[in-house]
Amino acid sequence: MNFKAPQLLSFAPPILEIPAHQTWHRVQRAKAGRGSVRLKGYVLAPTGGLTGRFDLADEPMAYLADSPETALYESVFRREVRSCHWDRLLERSMMTIETRASLRLADLRGLEERYPVLQSMRYETSQKFAQDCRQQGLHGILYASAQHPHHSCVCLFKAGIEKTRKLITFALVEPGTGNLLRSAANAARGSQVPIVRE
Numbered sequence: 001m002n003f004k005a006p007q008l009l010s011f012a013p014p015i016l017e018i019p020a021h022q023t024w025h026r027v028q029r030a031k032a033g034r035g036s037v038r039l040k041g042y043v044l045a046p047t048g049g050l051t052g053r054f055d056l057a058d059e060p061m062a063y064l065a066d067s068p069e070t071a072l073y074e075s076v077f078r079r080e081v082r083s084c085h086w087d088r089l090l091e092r093s094m095m096t097i098e099t100r101a102s103l104r105l106a107d108l109r110g111l112e113e114r115y116p117v118l119q120s121m122r123y124e125t126s127q128k129f130a131q132d133c134r135q136q137g138l139h140g141i142l143y144a145s146a147q148h149p150h151h152s153c154v155c156l157f158k159a160g161i162e163k164t165r166k167l168i169t170f171a172l173v174e175p176g177t178g179n180l181l182r183s184a185a186n187a188a189r190g191s192q193v194p195i196v197r198e
Contacts, residue, residue, distance in 0.1 A: 041166030
């Protein structure tokens with residue numbers, strides 16, 4: 001018996017307008033790698049890789065979180081990670097950004113129970129949804145963190161990225177001392193992911 005699974009696109013999520021001067025956080029490579037996209041202080045994954053939940057095939061995306069710890073849980077200390085190599089921390093930094101204008105976002109928070117695909121590893125549906133949101137002129141998508149309960153993340157399309165500015169960037173490992181950034185130490189402790197040096 002054949003049946004068609006319900007599509008995420010079968011509903012119209014609420015549109016939320018968040019005001020200017022909101023701060024968000026992002027873990028990113030300290031230095032751009034081959035194919036990386038540099039834009040307004042962001043070091044973004046190469047366009048078209050389609051490895052992120054809301055990635056678009058034809059423009060770079062920026063994934064941000066509502067706290068430094070959430071950004072770390074989402075990018076470094078994920079639930080499925082068994083260990084984190086010290087070099088991975090050395091290669092990354094924490095960037096804090098501020099929105100310079102209001103952003104119109106599709107708000108998916110709270111819809112995870114009805115649409116478990118929102119937190120699954122099956123990205124084709126959510127990527128198609130992102131494409132539709134961009135075509136509607138939205139700046140990005142607001143969603144619940146799958147790694148840090150009761151926290152939020154946002155992915156910004158290029159139009160949303162253009163409405164932000166970098167406030168500050170910190171290395172995850174302080175040069176000269178080898179000390180972890182406080183939020184990185186908190187996330188490592190909270191996740192209990194061991195940091196290995198060999």
